[in-house]
Amino acid sequence: MNKTKEIFINGFALFSMFFGAGNLILPPFLGKNAGDLWFWVTLGFFVTAVFIPILGILAHAKLQGTMYDFGKKVSPTFSLVYCFVVYAISIALPAPRTASVTHEMAIAPYFNTSSLLTSTVCFSLVYIFVMNRSKLLNLIGKFLTPLIILILLTIIFVGVFTTPETIQTSTFTSPLISGLLEGYQTFDAIGAVVVGGVLVISMNFKKDTSFNEKKELITKAGFIAGFGLLIIYAGLIYNGANFSSIFPENANRTQVLTSLSTQTLGSIGTIFLSVLVALACFTTAVGIITGTADYFKGINNNSQKVFTATVIIGCLLGIIVGQFDVHYIINIALPALMFIYPITIVLIILNVLPEKYSSALVFKVVVVVTFIFSIPDFLGFITKPESLSTIKNTIPLADQNLGWVLPAIFSFLIANIISKLKKPA
Structure with a gap:
C-alpha cells in the first residue's frame, strides 16, 4: 500500500509538471477546428503531447541521470549544445507564454491594464520565488493541481452530457497530422527531458532503494501521468468539437477555453478557472526558470552568480516576450519547435x-x-x-x-x- 501510494504521488507530481499554459488552451481550440474529425485529431495530438513525453520519462527511468545523458552517445559537445538550445528555447517561449495566458484569461476580462504590466508583475514574483526557493511553491503545487483537475473534469463531464449543437465540419485537410503538429506546442516532449531529470534527482528515494525499484517507480508514475493527460486532452478536444458551432468564428485559443468554461460552469466557473490558470502558469514559469538556472549553475562550477544571472535573463525575457498575445508567441515558437522537436523525439526513442x-x-x-x-x-x-x-x-x-x-x-x-x-x- 505504501509503495502504491508513493507511485501515485509521483505520478501526480509528474502530471503537475507537464500541466501548464499550452496544456489548457490548445486542446479546446484544436477540437473547435477538428469538428466531426475530432477523434483523428486527438490521436495525432496524443502521439506528440502524451506518448512521446511519457517515453521521455521512461528514458529517464532507464538512465536515471540528467538531460545531458540523453545526447552524450552522439558526442559530449552535441549534448552540451543540445541542452543549451533546449533551455534557451524554454526560457524564451513557454515561460513567457505563461504570462501571456495569465493576462488574456485572468486579467484582461476583468481589468483594463496593459499586458506589459501583467508580465512585469508575473516575472517579478517569479524572480522572488526562484531566488528564495520558497516553500510556498510546494503548498501551491499540492492544492492547486487537484483543483485544476477537478474543475477541468467537471467542465468535461458537463460538456459530454450536454446536448450539443450540430458538430461542425472539420477545417483540417489532414486531421491526424494537424493534431500531431499542434502537440508540439505543448512543449511536453521538451518538458520530459528538461524537468524529468530534475524529478529523478529530487525524488525522495530511501537509501536502500535499488536502481530497478527506482526504475519501476518512475515508469509506473509516468503511465499514471500519461493517463491523466490523455483523459484531460481527449475530453477538452471532444468538448471543443462538441461546442464548435457555439464559439465565435474567429475566437482565439484562450477565448475558446473561456467560452467552454462559461458554457458548462457559468460565469462563476470561468472566474475560478481564470484564477487557477494564472496560478498554474505561475508555477510552470517558476519551474522552467529554476530548472534552466540550475543547469547553467551546474556547468559553471555551481556558481551562484551564474544562477542569479540566468534567473534575471529568464525573467527579463519573460517580461518582454510575455507582453505579446498568445497567438503571436505560438507563431514565433513554430520555427524553433520544427527545429528542436524532431531531434528531441529521436533522442527520447533511442534512449528507450x-x-x-x-x-x-x-x-x-x-x-x-x-x-x-x-x-x-x-x-x-x-x-x-x-x-x-x-x-x-x-x-x-x-x-x-x-x-x-x-x-x-x-x-x-x-x-x-x-x-x-x-x-x-
Missing part, C-alpha cells in the same frame, strides 16, 4: 530502446539525418513556401512538415545493420 539497437553509431547517424531532414520544415516557417517547393515535393511527408520521419527510420535500420556487421563473429 534496448542497448543492442541503440549503439553510439546509431545515435550519431539517426540524429544527424533527422537534423538534416528537419531543416526544410524549419525554413518553411521563415521563408516563402514556394522557394522550398522542389525539396518539399522530393521528400516524403515534407508537405506535412514531417519530412524527417522516414529518413530517420531508414537511417536507424541502416545504422543497426552496419553495427551488426562491425561486430566480430
